[in-house]
Amino acid sequence: MKGWIGVLGFALLASGLAQQTITLQAWTIGPEEASRTRATNLVEAAEELNRILEAERAPYRVRVETSFETTSWDNYHRRLLLAFQSGRAPDIVQTTHVDIGAYAEGGYIVPLEEYLGRYRTFQEVVPALWSAVTYRGKRYGVPQDTEARPLYFNKTLLSKLGWTSSQIAGLAQAIREGRFTWEDLIRVGQEAVQKGVVRPGYAYWHRPVNGPDFYQFYYACGGTLQNPQTGKLVLDRTALGCMYGLLGRLVQTGVMTRDLLGMPWANWHNTVSSGQVLFASAGTWTWAQWATQYYAKDHGGYDYLWRTFGFALQPAVRPGGKPVTLSQPQVYLVTAASRNKELAVRLLSLVTQPKYDAKHAVGSAHLPILRTTYVLPEVRNDRFLQSVRYMLDYTTYQAMSPDWGVYADAIFRGISAVEGGQLSPEAAVDLVAKDLRAKLGDRIEIR
């Protein structure tokens, strides 16, 4: 008997020793605190994966090491690039879908087609999001979340301006139907400044740094970013002129402050969320960000936000025009440097389940990626998610191209020139067109 126990004990010990732990590294970013589920969901999915591996009697277990960046996209992108180049990239990287073009061309990430068909969970992903991760006909990533970018309006300030509560309640619908345009916004903004409801330049704010939001103006102006036939980036001079004209007018009319670009994000969020700005373009996630960071955190959180703010699409540029919003889906990518690509995708297949999707969506005010997530009670009962869901019908995307960064930098340079008052909208269009022609040659279509 004793001998048998010894043998059994030895066998157990040996199997324990033989079991291997495979470490998967995953880098994620908010930068807002509320999106930390991008990292923690992976850790929870790994626990689930380990239970499955145990049932399968697999000789290994998985450990996920995550990092969650809370500083800025600029820092995160630089960190990724240096990791890619030093050959020390983590296995999984979460980033925005537009990075796929450049990263795929650079050979830092691998297409996932061969793995994606193996897992059922991926079939429930909203189809449009698969197009957002497709580059040169191959899917390079697994969608993580998506969002819309609303125009927030301050209900308290609007009522101070003399708006009735039914007028305020109807604003989102008026914008949706193209009855309240950018011209109306400028008019209301000027009135708010004149009546002292807001300080000069505090009637409308867009984001203070480069980023995707600006293409909402371009799309509202009828612009196109990419030629679907050739895949080339497109610069529509008329639409760009319309967008620069609008941004310039916002500054000149005193609706938007000239000091906006370059303002630290923390000041921006504190000023807007504490109710000093009438209209502001931001993202759905901003809602959760305001509730958990900055001013609203200590002043009633979500209750305060619901009392104070309303949200709508970004208005049309002319009456009857189409309002817009923009989505920049986040994706999990598997790097070329990873030695456990198959396992990484398996982990991603588990994190792509409604329970994780819902947890992230509800907690961070992003929109779910799975059709099946919308039927979960926590999502059905989430007032905010349900109120912004319709915006996805009006959404647009940035262009997927390895040259996107160069393009976007040039456009932003024009924005800063116009808002800074250094160039007229027309001159800025000329400068940007010339710059892009010099930088991209025939890889860009200028119309």
Added chain:
Amino acid sequence: MRGFWVRLFFLGPAGVLVLLFFLLPVVLTLFLSLTDLSTVTFSQPRVVGLANYLELLRDPSFPLILKNTLKYVALTLAFNVFMGLFLALSTNLLPDRLGEAFRALWLLPRITASVVYVLIWQGIAATAPYGLLSQVTGVSVNWIQQYPWAAVILANGFVGASFGMLLFSAAIKAIPTELFWAAAVDGAGIKATVRYVVLPLLRWPILFVTTYQTLSLLTSFEYILLLTDGGPGFYTTEVWALYAYHLAFSNYYGNARFGLGAAMAAILVLVGLLVSLLYLRLFNFRHLLEVPRIEVE
């Protein structure tokens, strides 16, 4: 032959350092500047000859960046040298302990970490209710955004002036006291003493400070990066080195263009060399190296 080995022994370590950290980077930069290395082409960079240099020439922002760089270097340099000189002279006229206290005070910006230093500036310059200056004056503007050039030059100058101050003070202290006595005997006041005794003897340190600071200003950008990031508006305070940094390493979308950035850096190396030669000429370097004609034991 033994002499050769001894020389090698003593020069070797420094030589290796110079080779590894000064010459090699220049060669690498030159080589990189001839390739199209970027985020996109990282796995297969191609040699593209002078294409990067041509692109820079065609860049419509090029003249503005050049102008900004000249403005930044000239104004900051002037501030650094004159302020350094003023501080050295004035603190030397004070009683020793008081003078030292003032000099220590002026060293604070230099020994403060640059990020912390700029955070303090931002704290002072932000709009109300966040900014000190806006609170005190009652005019709520972002002072850095409003006066970006003043902010850039002063923030750099407060750090840079202490460099000249230290060197000039030391040089003034090294002037033999007999010369001051002699000047006093000849009836020279403070102004004449400074003009005819101190300044001529400070020629060496002034040359050194001017040259050194020109070169370091040409390549420095950290305070501008942190203060204005080249803004506000359209490249208002973007200088050459910052532009190279932005192109090669930093922007929202993470598209790094190392080749182009290297081309800009290579031009900077060339400009630095030319400027150094010009200064050596201007200050009559050879004359400075002559055996001194007066020697006070």
